[in-house]
Amino acid sequence: MSTLRDPIYGAVILDAPLLRDLYHSEAVQRLGNIYQGGITAFIKPERNTTRLEHSVGVMALLQRLGAGVEEQAAGLIHDVPHTAFSHVVDFVFPNHDHTYHEVHREEFIAASDLPVLLKRHGIAWRWLAEAENFSLLEQPLPALCADRLDYFLRDGLSLGLLSPSAVADFLEHLRVWEGRIVVAGLPSARWLGERFSALDEMVWCSVQEVGWYAIMARALRAALAAGIIVEADFWGTDHPLMERLRASRDPGVRRWLALLRPDVDFVRVADAAADLLVLPKVRAVDPPVWLDGQVCPLSQLDADFARLRARYVAGKQGPWGLRIVEGAATITPLE
DSSP states (O other), rough: OOOEETTTTTEEOOHHHHHHHHTTTHHGGGGSSSSSSTTHHHHHGGOOOOOHHHHHHHHHHHHHHTTTHHHHHHHTTTTTTTOTGGHHHHHHHOOTTOOOHHHHHHHHHHTTTTTHHHHHHHOOOHHOOOOGGTTOOOOOSSSSOOHHHHHHHHHHHTTTTSOOHHHHHHHHTTTEEEEEEEEHHHHHHHHHHHHHHHIIIIIOOHHHHHOOOOOHHHHHHHHHHHHSSOOGGSSSHHHHHHHHHHHOOHHHHHHHHHHHHEEEEEEEOOGGSSEEOOOOOOOOOEEEEEEEEEEEHHHHOOOHHHHHHHHHEEEEEEEOOEEEEEOOOOOOOOO
């Protein structure tokens, strides 16, 4: 039996041979060299959470919720198909839903060490790798799932935007109802709904972060066009690919990399005045609330929340036109 330590869930026990083998696989360990925050981690060191840490967290949350070992295993491997720089690839090959890693999931996993490992355990790897087969692990927005909740809690806590006590209290209010994650009580549901959108506004879908992703995508496109890299290189890890780009003498690559600095900011403008056109992904949940044995979306119980959420989502829809400007962003706590 192996025990890992996690800042959110504490001791994470790998008591099942399947979980231990998966954790030590090459495919899962590779995630320790891919940042959850993509290119932002190279600009803001505090965004240094890795996809391995997140994947362990998803598994730990599933354990906490009483999921079976196979669903925990699915949580541990769910991010294996992510490319270097994470969702930057969705700006290199633009798509509204940011699903490049999902589209290429089977192709990448088939070439990894997971199929042989899972065969030894008598598990069909295609079934386990399909996160949608597991209702606690994956749900479409605006529903809750272990993946979505862990990256919210992990980023919020690591950036000081959520307090440890608030996170601990929220975890005590999670329940499983008919195979879905729900929140017990209106106060905890409102806390989640409001802070999830706030974190999206300040971090994942902030104008500055989206702008940096778009800049990095331009650098990568220039490198592809110049033959410095090929698409298969995205299946490596962050630092080796960044080193290749920084070593390049291509003027296009160098021009875009030079803009990846904390003092470079962006403003949304009309397309005709834009330096960049981007397709961001807006993230906003509508927590299902468990009250007296019944479950109802928060938006149906709280009209103010419904209006705020709808306004937020509408305001974030893309495509965006961005102009590059000089500036510095600051992040203040949510609590």
